Amino acid sequence: MRKKLGVEETNLQVTADNETQSLSNGLYAILGNDSDDQDFVYYYDNNRTLRGETPIVGYRAHRLLFRNGLMYYSISETKIATVNSLGQVKKIIHTGNYELHHDYCFDDDGNLLVLGSKEGDSYSDSNSEDLILRIDPDKDKILQAIDLGEILGDYKATTHKGSTTNQEGVLGLDWMHINAIQWLGNNTVILSSRETSSILKISNLFGDSLNIDYIIGQQNFWDATYGDKVLTQVGTFPNTGGQHSVTIEYDDSLPDGQYxxxxxxxxxxxxxxxxxxxxxxxxxxxxxxxxxxTEEIANASSYYYKYLVDENAGTYELVKSFAVPYSSFISSVQETGDTIVVDSGGQGIFGEYTQDGTLLKQFKMKMNKYMIYRVYKYDFDGFYFNK
Structure with missing residues (x-):
């Protein structure tokens, strides 16, 4: 490629190489290596070599979405770009008086569901991270702003302003901190809440009243408010702590109600x-x-977790788990067929594993500040590349 615009490495450091199995096809998209200068989305290939850099306004891209031959990704806290395969920006979608964070997806009608926060003077308004914005991308219009406080108000009433502050030094009420959203159809979503270390299924999203279908998390954390919504844990294993990148996976071999x-x-x-x-x-x-x-970090572990959810029985069980480099915040996982891409963002380490947890290859990227937010892999088939 031509001369770089940024200061990122042309070749990443390889910290493990055990390719007993082929890596998945595609490019690793580095989504968030925050900088005080220009921010980018970076693309690296399986041989650790830089293959592209896409400049953005700031903040970070949280994931790449593809629909009708176009690619969508956030380019700031208030803007999402729509780009064609030639790299031409076709439209900029705005979040108005809201700030986006962490994740977004499409619903069945092609509307964007964007995790958002209210924009305001106080930290509790501008950084509570408890909204779901429904945006018509064609009209660049916000159709709805769904406030989780309306359905989880009993729990919100038990919380207090936390220990973190905004730039003005104001304590915040980041009471849910939703960091992932998955669309299930039929006005239903899966949400990941870092602050409560819980996963929630919410239905009737666009109706008159939202419904909590279930919660996966520590039973005694929710006993005082929504304990009757917590699914029963099958087996003995530690629940998640501040999980990220929760993804639903359907399997035709499972009966209805299981995934x-x-x-x-x-x-x-x-x-x-x-x-x-x-x-x-x-x-x-x-x-x-x-x-x-440094030694404590090296000896600590985060995990890839996979639950089997049985809505009929009201249960969840851990069916797959393996240790990965520790990251107390952020990070991501992505199943890519025969392999699993894992980003331990706090260490700037990402790699690819077999389905049984064997590390095939691992890379380390120099961090501009303190994290590599997410790493997802895309084959760009029919977009940048053709078979």
């Missing part, structure tokens, strides 16, 4: 807005990487 949810289990328990003792969960960490020594 898989896989995720990056950070294995870090913290609730800045709730008084809860996470040390009661066996094996979970309650200190972030910033409070740990």
């Amino acid at each position: 898989y949810l896989y995720m990056f289990n950070n294995n870090y328990g913290v609730s800045a807005t709730q008084d809860y003792d996470w040390t009661q969960i066996d094996g979970i960490y309650t200190t972030s990487m910033s409070q740990m020594t």
Whole structure:
């Protein structure tokens, strides 16, 4: 490629190489290596070599979405770009008086469902991360702003402003911190809440009243409010701590009402807005990487987790798990067929694993600040490349 616009590495450091099985086809998209200067989406190939860089306004792209020959990705806290396969920007979609964060997806009608926060003077308004925006991308129009406080108000009433502040030093009420959304159809979504270390299924999303179908998380965390919504855990295993990148996976061999949810289990328990003792969960960490020594980080583990959810029985069980490099915050996982791409973002490490958890290849990228937000792999078939 031509001369780089950024200061990223042309060739990443390879920290493990055990290609006993082929890596999946495609390019690794580095979604968030935040910089005080220009921000980019970077593309690297299986041989660690830089193949492209896409400049964005700022903040980060959270994932790439493809629909009708176009690619969609966020380019700032308030803008999503629509780009064709020639790289031409066809449209900019705006989030108005809201700030997007963490994730977005399409519904069946082609509307974007965007995780958002209210924009305002106080931290509790501008950074509560408890909204779902429904946006018509063709008209660049916000159709609906869904406030999770309307359905989870009993729990919200038990929370308090946390220990983190905004740039003005104001304490915040980041009481849910939704970091992933998955569209299931029929006005239903799966949400991942980092602050509660829980996964929620919400239905009747566009109706008069939202409904909590279930919650996956620590039973005693929810007993005082929505304990009757918590699914029953089958088997003995630690629940997730601050999970990210929760993804639904359907399997035709499963009966109706059963499906898989896989995720990056950070294995870090913290609730800045709730008084809860996470040390009661066996094996979970309650200190972030910033409070740990280099040796402690090297010896700690996050996990790839995969649940089997049985809505008929009201249960969930852990059917697959393997250890990955520790990251107390952010990070991602992605199943790509025969392999699994894992980003341990707090260490700037990402790699590809077999389905049984054998590491095939691992890369390390220099971090501009303190994290590589997410790494997903895309084959770009029919967009940049043709078979």
